[in-house]
Amino acid sequence: MTTTRSRGRSVGAQRVALWIGLTLGAIFAGFPALWMLLSSFKPNTEIFQFPPTFLPDTFTIGAYTDILTNPEKLRFFINSYLVAGAVVLLTLLAGIMAGYALSRFQFPLKSLLNTVVISVQAVPPITLLIPYFGLVVWLKLYDSLWALMLTYMVATIPYAILMMTGYFNTIPRELDEAVKVDGGNTMRTLWQVLVPIARPGIVSVGAYTFMVAWNEFLFALTLTQSRENRTVPVGIQLLMGEHSFKWSEMMAMSVLGCLPVLVLFLIFQRQFVSGMTAGAVKS
Amino acid sequence: MSPTLLVMLIMMAVPVAMVFVYSTLSNVVMERDPEFVGIENYLTLFGDEIFRKALGQTAIFTVTSVTLHLLIGLGFAMMLNSGLLPRLAAALFRVIYILPWVFTASIVVILWQLLLNPNGVINYLLEAASLIDSKVEWFSNPSLALGTVIFINVWAGYPFIMISLLAGLQGIPGDLYEAAEIDGAGWRARFFNITIPQLFPILLAVAMLDFIWNLQQFPIIWLATGGGPLNATETIATFTYNLAFSKHEFAMASASGVVLFVVSAIVALFYVRHQKARD
């Protein structure tokens, strides 16, 4: 745990305030998601009932069985995880290496590189769609998961570099000096000193990268066409028909999609309480 | 590694360069031999009343969203990081707080459209609590629409800031707080003299990125209102989309995209100069 350990009654008051704040926050954050979960067990008509029902009157898991027994739909999940997983790994690797270089070394064109890396984030994807699409076709990557992985990396690597630079910057340089004095080279400094300390930062960059790759729709739709290359967001959109939406199935697909993400997060969130603060290391 | 990086560099740079070129041509994509028209597209763009309205609304949308993202993100991160919670509760809240993040934009919008439907559960609860006496049209009322869309965008976007700041908070040496406490500093002093300055590099980086991303926020606005009613939620992003895919004015759309790019690049430049000054 980090810090505060005030004495006496003020801790009690703080606790109460904290619990109230956390509960309000949880309602804000969680109520819509809870509503989605409940809706996924309701038949279509009940979703639109007024006054609304909170717990499903007619409880059905039809939406879930429809998805889980359909190999085409399961494929959407596999693709999404495959793409997101690969993108996270490669992005983190690139982000850590480049972030380290930007944080610890001076080299020519550093600020130019920095500006470019940031500015690339600044072009609206819709404007890029057609020229980018053309390039992907030309590279013969159209309708492949490779196209999606590359695309998402184009979006996430600059971000990762930027954030990793930021996190490394918060780590005192004296630490690397110490390793160097002990005879370690720069790579060892990175992997044995900086990376373990920056673990919360790495997890947060990884989480962001995962979410981008996992939720992206526009390029996933445009750069693939065959069913075996579709991802979950496109699969969800396929449930929105010309005349009607398959509401409960959309909700169910979304719930199924986010469960593994939440489990992953539950595992990695320990990094945020690891107590591995820079200060602790220093002493 | 290096061929991958090369491909990536090309994939970043080539389309961006092409957008710049497009913006100086007569209608690309639709015409077989577009001509060079210089800055004409930009002049037409800035002469358009709705584009100017969209510029203003983009500013409101972005500034409000980023501010609220930062406030909520920082608030939640500090509550989660307070160290006053049992481990399990902390883990549980952490997961609940990232929930808005795990849904794709179309689901976020669909969900809020259900909740905020005139016949939806939120109106029902507000009615039951006697806070409203007729059905509120959250999306269809031109004076509420922008606020509603911003609210959804805030909901969907704060977890990114929260997680980044949570990670940043881990990096603040605990002995700083201990020393401050010995000196008798209250929580306010600790917050402004330790937390904020220590967090500043991360805060600045996420604020800038969030600013740039929200400047181009498209799916949430488009799916919720399409920029309507009466252009009340029109932003540069929805305006650009309409130019490209509804009016088939791809050159104009590129020009509109370049405007966003320039604004973002200026913000980025400030950030980089700040970084440089710090080095």
Add this chain to the structure above:
Amino acid sequence: MHRRLVATAAVGAAAALVLAGCSSDDGSGDTVTLDFSQWWEVELSEGVMRGLMDRFEEEHPGIEVNLISNPYSATVDLQTAAAATGTLADIVAINGASVYDLQDQGAITDLSALMDDAGFDPAELVSNDQIDGVTYMVRALNFAYPLYYNTDLLDAAGVTELPTTWAEFDEAAAAVTDPSSNVYAWSLPINVQSPAGFDSQSWLWSSGNRMLDDRQPNFETPEVADWLTFLQGQYDGGYVTPGAFTQQEQQKVEEFTAGRNAFLIGSLAHVQGIREANPDLNFSIGSVPAQDGEPSGIAGASWGLGIAENSEHKEEAWQLIEWLMSEDVNSELATEATGFPGNASSVPGFVDGDPLYELAFEVYSSSEFVTELEGLPQALDLNRNLNENLVRLLQGEASVEQTQASLQEYWTGVLSDG
């Protein structure tokens, strides 16, 4: 400029190929594979579309069909992007809203020539829409948009006779509307993100009037003024479900299905969905009331087919279209989709035995099928503009005359240089 871009990209391509490991091997052997991009597979029951394709493949050895399903809402955007990059599928399902722009973009090919080559007689088609004398799209199915009404709500409100004129409808609407129990006469979704349906236009068309005259806007007529005044009266009377300005087509159907709307103007394809979702709902079908007198026009949409200009197998692609348009197959498709066949001699199987469909067929056959927006340049943009102007009118920010003038001006701008 272009050449340099290409040269730069070439470097990347080499690297990308290494990255991709191997390139795919297509176009081998004697089998022709046709890509067929459509949104129909999702609309029809599972396996129907694939089943049809399997039969086609059986009857046409050497041709294989690869079905590509796209979300309906993204169809037009995807086709625009695909056309710009030369990746449009061999056969594309299109609707009247995008056909003009796709041919303008040079993306879809001249079907008249292919029909000639194949010896196909266009007289077999119910309608043969042409742009400058050339056919670019064949309508596989037509969907009529009659008026649905909830008999329980009308009975409860004491409305015994079905309204056939606007005045009668106005009375019925006033009688059924009851905000305290959350019942409204009808929904008028006039959003701008995905304009669909004909909830506003149907009233004009059913009265025998039109927005266009010889493909040019004709909004400044007393008939259009009356129509706008009628819509305004409905909205101001509070008969329209709240949220109209951003309501979506699908939400409108849910309102009716949930028993909160007494009327609905919607595709015949909804019948089955409504029955499945709410088996207890008693509803029937009729014509959209006319201003006065007999209703004469019914709104409609279509599922059309076109062939990509960049297709290398146009002849085979035409074979598939011709097969889908053949008498038996077309009526089968019509039955599955609850649409009306595009082949003039096909009869949809669903008409027999179901009183509701028989009623609908009667309405359809006794009315003129109106598709005013189809085949126009930037049809989607025009539809957006119509909705935007309606919002302004209903919001009280423009008068009826101002709305007419504004529509006339915008549509003239698009249609005269289109």
